Amino acid sequence: MTNIKEKLLKSISAVEVISGKELSKTKEKLLNEQFNLVVIGQFKRGKSTLINALLGDDIVPSSILPLTSIVTIISYSQAKKAIVKFLDNSKEEIELEKIEKYVTEKHNPKNKLNVKEVHVFHPSPYLKKGIRIIDTPGIGSVFKHNTDVAYSFLPYCDAAVFVMSPDPPLGEAEIGFLKNVRTYTEKFFFVLNKIDMVSEKELDEVIEFNKHFLEDYTKTKGIKIYPISAKNALKAKQTKDSNLLKESRISEFENELDEFIQKEKGNIITISTINAILRHINNELTSYQIQKQAQNFSLERLKEKTVKFEGFIKGVKEEAEEYEYILDKRIEKIYKELDEEIEKLKEQHLSELIEKMQQHYEEKAKEKPTTEEFEIYMTQKMNEYIMDIFNDFKKEQSEIISNKIEAIYDELAKRINEKIEDIAKTASSIFEIKLNSYIDKEKLIQKSYFYFMLQDQMGILNIFATTFRTKLPFFIGKKIAYKHIKNTTIELFDRHCGRVRYDLTKRVRETTFRFKDQLKDKLDLTIESIEKALNKAIQIKTESQKKALEVFKTIEHNTKLLSKEKEELEKLKQQLS
Ligand SMILES: Nc1nc2c(ncn2[C@@H]2O[C@H](COP(=O)(O)OP(=O)(O)OP(=O)(O)O)[C@@H](O)[C@H]2O)c(=O)[nH]1
Ligand SMILES: [Mg+2]
Structure with a gap:
């Protein structure tokens, strides 16, 4: 995804330079399109740790006590920083290390600081792919408000990771939650975290148990559960320990999530961006053709033809x-x-x-x-x-x-x-x-x-x-x-x-x-x-021959450049579809 995105941005810049026109809307769309991944689950299941494991760095605070009390939205930026948004719509930029003061129940009890949400920016390559991760407070904790927050994010996300753990397998709050979110099961990834705490045999039992209930509550068949250890995965990534990484079993989950992201969104954005660039190139080439052809008509005839064309366009607009x-x-x-x-x-x-x-x-x-x-x-x-x-x-x-x-x-x-x-x-x-x-x-x-x-x-x-x-x-x-x-x-x-x-x-x-x-x-x-x-054609006609020749030389040159760009984009499009 990163590669294609960079390729397309390059292509957009090239076309902008050649044509002298800005493709700002196309660029904006490509840059802003994000895949929203929300992480939900009961308190202490390890949601924040899982996010840190995906990113390979301690970014959101995790703890043994019920902790996250405020939604944290994590997205890409070259510089690390965090912005706190308050309920009265004011904002404040803070150092990333200080987010604990705002997002945790311990430091911001009952949200006395009136925080609405916290935006974290981080240069992680995972986020650079255009993924935005949302860390939510645990459902079913003493703070009922937290469950509502998890619900409210579901409609707006592209995928949801539901984090469970073996201790105990499934609680009432989780069951109640799952029953109510049946509509969304298609975009759910079910993760069983903390596998390092149980034996192989116990793990199989818990998976079997959870699978049975999940299928029952969500009325969905064939639910897949990904057993992982977020804690070990994070440690493994931080210490570059490949054995521990394997033990954490996070890779399978990461790969399938990536595949889903690519399939769900990646293709749609890239293909529509390629189409937009191609359309732009085609318009530009057409414009060159018309300018060249126009030189074969007298100024008077050209003006006549222009009027005729304008008349036709009026009809099209109607x-x-x-x-x-x-x-x-x-x-x-x-x-x-x-x-x-x-x-x-x-x-x-x-x-x-x-x-x-x-x-x-x-x-x-x-x-x-x-x-x-x-x-x-x-x-x-x-x-x-x-x-x-x-x-x-x-x-x-x-x-x-x-x-x-x-x-x-x-x-x-x-x-x-x-x-x-x-x-x-x-x-x-x-x-x-x-x-x-x-x-x-x-x-x-x-x-x-x-x-x-x-x-x-x-x-x-x-x-x-x-x-x-x-x-x-x-x-x-x-x-x-x-x-x-x-x-x-x-x-x-x-x-x-x-x-x-x-x-x-x-x-x-x-x-x-x-x-x-x-x-x-x-x-x-x-x-x-x-x-x-x-x-332009009419203007060229009224100018000196020398100037006209210059214009046509540029047109000739640009036609070659754009045709080459077009060819490459068409090849890329074919590969993708
Ligand atoms: N053994 C083990 N412990 C884990 C694992 N993942 C997380 N934990 C621990 O579980 C506790 C809770 O982790 P968090 O990541 O804060 O959990 P959370 O779901 O974000 O919790 P809330 O924000 O309170 O809802 C911490 O003490 C973590 O160290 C794991 O894979 N194995
Ligand atoms: Mg948390």
Whole structure:
């Protein structure tokens, strides 16, 4: 990945120098595109140690006490440094060695420093590949807030490493967490850390045990567990001890993670960058051809032809606007269909859910619990049912919607490509030369972008243990408590419906915006390069012959350089696909 990236940056610079134009958007996209890898797991499983092991250096603090309390985002930079971002949006640069003061419960108890997150910059080669690692506070620790943090990062990451260890195999907090993140299992890497603490036989048992439960909780078959010792891996890398590194078994995990990263993201970015450079080269070569050809016409005829071409372009622009309108209409239709699905979901599940709650009510009542116990039990049941319903629904709907918008985007991209071809054809006929158009077909969105998370503070119902209701004796309290639960069920169901709608439509809006921008750019750049060429051609005609000759010499030279660059990029593209 590093190599290709560097190659492409070189190619961009070369094309910029030759053409005298900046490819800033392409460069920015290539440089900024990061692979977000989030590391999650119960406290003390060894998340921070694993990150240090991947990087081969003690970067994030680790300790025997529950430690990380603030999210730390680690990315590449030549110079080591850390930036603390506070809840009031202010920032402060600190020395990397001082992050402990901000990210740990010990030094920043209950986050009294009001830290939002800490950004760490480090020159590690691992990060240079374009990987951004996110260290999260352990789930299920005494600080409930930490679990929410882990949840909230999932939708935005490209892969998640879930760290477990043999002591004990799996806890309640982990199980609860895993049940709720089923939607994301595809991007999970399950790591069993601290293998140095158990015998070979014990290890096999723990792996078997965990695998069975993981598959059960996430409803996924064939889950792979990577047994490693992060502690030994880190030590081995720091002391260059190859035997210890082998013992740590980290390499297999690293390799497969790398492969996943390359497959998921690397190719998409590199191919779209290659396409952008090739498109740019093609526009530039077309512009040269037009400038040369224009010299065969009198100034008057050239101006006539230019007017004719402008007329054609006006039509193209109008059509492009129309496409945008059609796109908006289709997106609206997707929203409407989603609303219908939500209504159907309500019809199908809500009355059934209330019925189930009624059954639980009757069964639990027989046990004569206290009102408080009763309410806690019922609330738990309700949360479980709702989570189940919405987990499945959101997965199904994000799949359906991402397929629908992909189809719409594909069709529109095809039409814009046809327009670009049309421009080349029309320009060819007006200016009596053969011009080539550069057409690429690339994926504009990633499926993972559509997966999203429901469980957040809003989704979890508070247990109203302090209200007067729960203090009532059960024979009085049960009816009131049940009525309360029933109303809350309806309300919570509604809120989840709203939440699904909000999340999905937001994602559709964001991708559509990016998509439109890309298409518009493609078309505009093609038109712009021809228009500029015509202006230049007219200008050359009014200048001295000596100057004109100079211009054509440069054009000749640049054509050779760009053609060579083009050839290399095409070869690279072929290798990648
Ligand atoms: N034996 C052994 N101990 C390990 C290993 N990895 C981590 N530890 C130890 O486990 C403890 C917790 O490690 P951390 O990396 O701080 O764990 P964490 O998951 O980041 O913890 P929190 O931030 O509190 O959630 C430390 O004492 C580590 O030295 C390992 O592979 N083997
Ligand atoms: Mg930690």
